[in-house]
C-alpha cells in the first residue's frame with residue numbers, strides 16, 4: 001500500500017526485536033521472578049507505612065557502561081546488608097534520559113554513545129544488566145520514559161519513576177496505571193507539586209492503554225490502576241525538601257484524600273545540580289525524621305563510583321565509573337549519607 005501523505009519526515013532505520021524474543025535471549029530465572037515479586041511487596045509495605053524502614057533509591061544518574069554499573073552494584077550490595085535493618089536499598093538503573101533540550105538519551109537509545117542508535121544492542125545490554133543485578137539480590141529502579149521500551153524490561157523492575165518532564169503527560173499516567181511495580185511521580189521542573197498529585201489520582205484508576213504486547217503486536221489493554229503511586233519532591237526553581245515543603249505537600253495530599261507520605265529526591269532541583277549538596281539535603285531530612293516525622297518514606301540519591309560527571313569527548317577516553325549525565329556523589333559520600341539516614345531512623 002502506498003500512502004502519499006505520510007512519512008515525509010521519517011526514514012526507517014531498522015525493525016526491532018520483540019520483547020518476547022529479547023526475554024528468550026536473556027531470560028530470568030524463577031528465583032529472580034520471586035525475588036522481584038517480593039521486592040515490590042517490600043516496597044509497597046514501606047510506602048503504606050507498614051514497614052518503618054526508609055526506602056533508598058540510589059545509584060547512577062544514568063547507565064552508560066554496564067561493567068561499571070555492575071561494579072557499583074557489587075559495592076551497593078555490601079551497603080544493602082550493612083544497613084538492612086533501617087534502610088531498604090534499591091539501585092537506580094536508569095536507561096532512558098529525558099533531556100531539557102537535546103543530548104544523549106540513554107543506553108537503550110544509543111549504547112555506543114556515538115549517535116549510531118543501536119537500539120537492539122541497547123535493549124540487550126539493559127536487560128542483561130537488570131538480570132545480573134536482580135540475581136545479586138539487589139532490587140532495581142528505573143524511569144519509564146518511552147512508551148514502547150518498557151515492555152522489554154519492566155518485568156525486571158521493582159520500583160519505577162515518572163520524571164519531572166512527563167508527570168503531567170496523560171500517556172505516562174496511563175502507563176503508570178498499568179505497571180506492576182509501585183511508581184513515583186516527580187513534581188514538575190518548575191516545582192509544581194499539584195501535577196504529581198493529579199498524576200496519582202489519574203494513575204490509580206483503570207485506563208485504556210495502547211501498547212505493543214510481548215510479541216510486538218499493537219494491542220489495546222485495560223489497565224487495573226496503580227494503588228502505590230506517590231509523590232517525589234525533587235525541587236524546582238527552588239529546593240523543596242525542607243520541613244515546610246514536606247508538610248505543605250503532605251497537606252495537599254491529605255486535602256486530596258491521599259496518603260500524606262512522600263519520597264524526597266536529594267539530587268536534581270533539591271541539590272541545585274551540585275551533587276555534594278545531596279549530603280546537606282539528607283542532613284535536613286534526617287532532622288525531620290529524628291523529629292518523629294513519618295511523612296518521608298523514601299529518598300533518592302544520585303551516586304556512582306567516582307564523584308562528579310564528565311562530558312563525552314572521546315568514548316575511548318572516559319573516566320571509569322563517572323556519570324556522563326548529572327553529577328553524582330561517590331561511594332564514600334554515599335556511605336556518609338546512608339549513615340546519616342540510618343542514624344535518623346534509629347533515633348526515630
Ligand SMILES: O=C[C@H](O)[C@H](O)COP(=O)(O)O
Nearest residue numbers: 097098099100101103325326
Ligand atoms: O537526571 C538527569 C537530568 O537532570 C535530566 O535528564 C535533564 O538533563 P539535561 O537538562 O542535561 O538535558
Ligand SMILES: C=C(OP(=O)(O)O)C(=O)O
Nearest residue numbers: 098163164165186234268
Ligand atoms: C531525570 C531525572 O529526574 P527529574 O525527572 O526529576 O529531572 C532522574 O531522576 O534521572
